[in-house]
Amino acid sequence: YHLERNQVRLFRSRSDKAAGAVGEVYDGLAHPEVAAAIREEATLLAESIELVQGAGATFEAAEFLAGRQTPVFFGSALNSFGLLELLDNFVDAAPPPLPRAAIERTVAPTEARFTGFVFKIQANMDPAHRDRVAFLRICSGRFSEGMRLRHVRLGRDIQVAGALSFMAGSRELAAEAWPGDIIGLHNHGTIQIGDTFTEGEALKFTGVPHFAPEIFRRVILRDPLRNKALIKGLVQLSEEGATQVFRPLNSNQLILGAVGVLQFDVVAWRLKHEYGVEASFEPTAVVTARWLQPRDAGVLEKMKDRLQDNLALDGAEALTYLAPSRVNLELAIERWPECEFRATREH
Structure with missing residues (x-):
């Protein structure tokens, strides 16, 4: 039942599972076909709709775009039932490309010159070739196959060949793309x-x-x-962002950090099947990590000398403090006011 449109889609089991291929749509609960199909459940459905409409909030586009409201859809991916409504509403509610903040300035999507940033890296998308794909979101301008772009962090110009576009599990060459x-x-x-x-501008x-x-x-x-x-x-799996690897300065150990326990099982499986490495994980005396931003080089050298048992480098070679307890972290912050202990690090 579509609350906003007052429409009912009846489920029909069919071999064609393409989105939108399952079920007919009727206007209102009083339609004869609807009444004949749901029979004694009609009263329960009407009561449920009344409850949702009374207790729920009306969809407001401004609230949705501000991140304070989320529309909810129920359906069956297995049977492609309800997917058409989800996709239609996604297209209707999704905003157009928005301005994107850089350190130097804000980039508008209507600008003619190309800009974009990498937000995800996926390793071994094609296991036969051990490839890694960097997913780049276009913020302004137009991309075309073979164009030259500046990799700002490296200060290097590259010719982009073989860029890909994705749809579910399929991929194809991207001839052009837009914000x-x-x-x-x-x-x-x-x-x-x-x-x-970018096409030459130094942006971050x-x-x-x-x-x-x-x-x-x-x-x-x-x-x-x-x-x-x-x-x-x-290191390659940590580039994807779900896990982070740390190498303590005073030992040859490797420590893996994650936000959920299941990530360790995923990493162990992928190490075995994608890299031919059998590894396991056991608890270690680390409860939290902070990235260090010392005021100057002198402070950095003092910290390396006095805190070496707690210092490590992450996958990007950024200096990190590994704390065995929250109390230990608080004491370190108190004793080293010349250094920032950051809970986040910009890529």
Whole structure:
């Protein structure tokens, strides 16, 4: 039942599961076909609709765009039932491309020159080729196949060949793309999340942070001869953003951080099947992490000397404080006022 349109879609089991191919649509609960189909459940449906309309909020586009309201849809992905309504409303409610803040200025989507930033990296999308794809969101301008772009972080101009567009599990070459579109760039280890690409302007888009993990585990490698492959796998998987790898300054241990326990099972499976590495994880004496931003080089050297048992480098070589307890972290912050202990780090 569509609350806003007062329409009922009746489910029909069919072999054609394409979106919108299942069920006929009728206006209102009083339609004879609806009454004949749901019979004794008609009263319950009417009462449920009345309850939702009375207790729920009316959809307001401004509230939705401000992030204070979320429309909810119920359906069956297995039977493609309700997907058409979801997609139609998604298109209607989604905003057009919006201005994007960079450190230097705000970029409008109507600008002619190309800008975009990488918000996701996925390793081994094609297991046969061990590829890595960087997903780039276009903020302004027009992308065309073969155009030259500046990789701002590296200060290097590149020719973009073979950019991809995606639809579900399929991929195809992206001949052109516009603001709001997402394209995939082949990544050979030089692209990181947060990287900006432009037609020459030095910009750095913001708002793509790393958050401090909440759960930490020590990495146990079954075969010591696979250590190089282990590090490669952990670093590449951490580039995707779901996990973060830390290398303590005073030991050869590897510590993996995540926001959920299941991520460790996912990493173990992917290490085994995508990198040929068998590894397990065990608890370690770390409860939280903070990225360090010392006031100057002198403070940094003092911290490295006095806090070496707690310091580590993350996958991007950023200095990190690994705290064995919340009390320990609070004491460190109190004792080192010349340094910021940050719970987030911009990519």
